[in-house]
Amino acid sequence: xxxxxxxxxxxxxxxxxxxxxxxxxxxxxxxxxxxxxxxxxxxxxxxxxxxxxxxxxxxxxxxxxxxxxxxxxxxxxxxxxxxxxxxxxxxxxxxxxxxxxxxxxxxxxxxxxxxxxxxxxxxxxxxxxxxxxxxxxxxxxxxxxxxxx
Numbered sequence: 502x503x504x505x506x507x508x509x510x511x512x513x514x515x516x517x518x519x520x521x522x523x524x525x526x527x528x529x530x531x532x533x534x535x536x537x538x539x540x541x542x543x544x545x546x547x548x549x550x551x552x553x554x555x556x557x558x559x560x561x562x563x564x565x566x567x568x569x570x571x572x573x574x575x576x577x578x579x580x581x582x583x584x585x586x587x588x589x590x591x592x593x594x595x596x597x598x599x600x601x602x603x604x605x606x607x608x609x610x611x612x613x614x615x616x617x618x619x620x621x622x623x624x625x626x627x628x629x630x631x632x633x634x635x636x637x638x639x640x641x642x643x644x645x646x647x648x649x650x
Contacts, residue, residue, distance in 0.1 A: 505529060505530070506529060506530070507527065507528070507529040508526070508527070508528050508529070509525070509526065509527050509600070509601070509604050510525070510526045511523060511524070511525045511526075511604050511605050511608045512524045512525075513608060513611075513612040513615070515612075515616055516539070518542075518616075519541060519542050519543060520539050520540065520541060520542060520548070521539070521540050521542055521609065521612045521613070521616070522537065522538070522539050522540075523536075523537065523538050523539075523540065523605035523608065523612075524536075524537045525537075525538075525601035525602070525604055525605045526601070527597050527600060527601050528556075531556070531558060532556055532557060532558070532597055533554075533555035533556035534552065534553065534554050534555065534556075534557070534595075534597050534598060534601065535552065535553045535555070535601070536550065536551070536552045536553075536569070536598060536601040536602060536605065537550070537551045537552075538550040538551070538572065538602065538605060540577060540605075540606075540609060542613060542616070544576060544578060545576045545577035545578035545579075545582075545606075545609055546574065546575070546576045546577075546578075547572050547573055547574065547575050547576075547577070547602075548573065549573065550569055550570065550572045550573055550602075551569075552565075552566055552569045552598055552601075554566070554595075562595065564594075565594035565595035565598060567594075568589075568590060568593050568594025568595070568598075569590060569594060569595070569598050571589045571590060571593070571594075572586065572589070572590055572602055575589075577606040577609050578643070582606065583603055583606070586599050586602050586603055586606070587599050587603075590602060610641075610644040613641070613644070614634060614637055614638065614644070617633070617637045618630055618633045618634050618637065621633040621637075
C-alpha cells in the first residue's frame with residue numbers, strides 16, 4: 502500500500518504593527534520546503550519573500566527560487582489572488598511554494614484578528630476576548646473569517 506502524509510504548518514509573528522511575517526512549512530516523505538514572507542497588514546501586499554528547498558525531486562526545482570520573487574507586490578486582498586499565485590508561482594515555478602503561500606495568505610485575517618484582540622487585551626485586560634473578536638470581525642467585513650463561536 503502506498504501512503505502519503507503531508508504536513509503544512511503556518512506561523513505568524515508581528516515584527517511591527519503594520520507587518521505580519523508568515524513562516525510556512527510543507528513537508529512529506531518526498532518534499533520539504535519553507536517560505537517566509539512579510540505582508541503589509543493594511544493592504545495585504547507581500548513585501549518580502551524567501552524560500553528554502555530542503556528536499557526535492559528534480560534538479561530543476563531550485564530554479565523556482567527566482568520565480569518565488571514574483572509574489573512580491575501581489576496583494577492577498579486582490580480578487581483572484583489565489584489563482585494569480587497558482588498561475589505566477591505554481592505553474593511558472595513550484596506548485597509546492599504556491600501551496601505554502603496560499604496557506605499563509607489564508608491566515609492573514611486570523612493573524613490580523615489575533616493582533617487586534619491582543620492589543621485590546623493589553624489596553625484593557627478586563628475585556629472579554631470573545632467579544633473583542635466578535636467586535637473586530639463586525640468592524641472588518643472584508644475578512645474571510647466566517648464566524649467566531
